[in-house]
Amino acid sequence: MKRILPVIFAIALVLLIPAAAFADVGMPVEPLFESFVITKDFTVTYTDYTGDYEVQRTVTLPIGTKLSFYDRYQDSSGNTVWDARVMLYENFEIWTSIPDDQMRITMPSKEVFPTKKAPDPDYEVVATVDADPCLNIRNGPSTGFNIIGLIPDNTVITYRYVYDNWGYVTYDNVSGWVSLDYVEINQKTPLKASAGNNGNNGNTGNNTGNNGSGNEVTVTGSDDDGEDNWKNVPKTGESVGEMFDSDSGRLLIFCIIGAVLLAVVVLVVIILIVKFSNKRS
Amino acid sequence: MIDKIPRVMLYCLTCTLVIECAAAAVIGIRKIKDFLFVILVNVMTNPVLVSLTFFIRLAYGRTAYYCSLAALEIAAVLIEGAVYKFTLKNRINPFLISLILNTSSFFIGELINKTKIPGVFL
Incomplete structure (x- = not known):
């Protein structure tokens, strides 16, 4: 028994590790x-x-x-x-x-x-809901996701991110995805200007720069802490x-x-x- | 999880100490001093084993992790057995004691790992 016991435990330990690896799939x-x-x-x-x-x-x-x-x-x-x-x-x-x-x-x-x-989102879109009586807000960009909120018909919404003809919106403190088949676009505002800033890193004042694509942009702001907050x-x-x-x-x-x-x-x-x-x- | 590595190491060490002390009691270790050596030996080997295998899993992947785990477990059995040989005053072969304790802690540890209870275990 004294000789068999170590062998049993040694085999058990050696077998346990591959078993753990197999279970770890x-x-x-x-x-x-x-x-x-x-x-x-x-x-x-x-x-x-x-x-x-x-x-x-x-x-x-x-x-x-x-x-x-x-x-x-x-x-x-x-x-x-x-x-x-x-x-x-x-x-x-x-x-x-x-x-x-x-x-x-x-x-x-x-x-x-x-x-x-x-690139950042290209546009911010303002649209009106065209769904009677209301449009579902879902927690993902597909009808397979759960409904987490409702937007009444004729409500004006704003979205930036679009995925598979679904837009990401926030309405009544609920953020989620709505089908863009049921909205009418009113206005598309380009967002590209926010990406550029080659100007001075002033603590207070206006920074004017070029975003590399020829569009001049102006960033206005104040900075009380004296830190170079524009550098990022x-x-x-x-x-x-x-x-x-x-x-x-x-x-x-x-x-x-x-x-x-x-x-x-x-x-x-x-x-x-x-x-x-x-x-x- | 890597940000919680000190917590993971502490958790593994605590579980190992509890399981190995219980297993030591089962195989007939009774003296407080012997239990102290079981604890010290595990404090010596367990954090090294856990942190090294964690590193290997991250750096070289799952396959290398299990190969290194096998090698390090065997090394731990041999090192702990060698220490027990000079410390434990017991009739059982010290390497057999080390093998029994390590096998039981590995087996029960894996069981705990596979049946994690949220909020109780990591």
Whole structure:
């Protein structure tokens, strides 16, 4: 029995790890990296399950889109990919696989999407609802999503983001998606002017600059704190940097170093206890 | 989750200590001093194992993670067994004690991990 017992436990331990790996095919409960905000143009594909059929869609993620990375693994083709949950818009998330070579994650450096800056929404649209008696607000851009609010007929609404002929609106403190089949457009206001600012970084006053496409824009504002608050305004076509939360890799390195140091200290403590015990006995 | 890594490490260490002390009691360890060594040995090995496997999962992916987990678990069994050999005054083979304790904590830990209760576990 004394000889069999170690063998049984050794086999159990060796079998447990592949069993755990086999059981780990689902999505982890906690993301490895979360709430990353895209600062550059990035295109992903995902499967849309909201209709009658599963449809593969491609979407360019706008700036400000939130991503959470859940796992990194090799897919059936042998390519290394990241499972990511993308907050496409408020109340609308998708799951996608992002190939490893499209993003760079090294420890403890920063994480970067190596693509150029995406354009902001082109227009702000003012429209009138044409749906009797009212238009549904849904929590996603499809009839497969739940209704979270109603807009009465003939109400004037404003939207900027459009996805698959659905517009993202806020009405009566409810933000969600409405079908643009049931609205009549009154006015389209170009938004491009807000992207440019090559002027001086004054604390108070007017900044006049050029956004690179020949349209002169004027930004007026005041700044009481004396900080250079204009410096983060991106210019059209300019690379605007990395996702934030880039210190996470560094934190992990610190934890590994801390754990090793702790192990050394504990080992010294154990040796001292054993020596002290031997002396006493 | 990576931002919560210190919390994850603390959680793993606490679970391991509770499970291994219980398993040690089951296999016949009775002295307080022996329990102290079980605790110290796990404080020595567990944070290193958890943080290293976490790093490997992020840097090299899921397959590398499980390979490294197997290697590091075996290393932990051997290191803990070696320490128990000089510390525990028990009739059972120290490496067998280490193997039993680590197997039980790994198995029960995986069970806890697969049956997470929101708000209670991480």
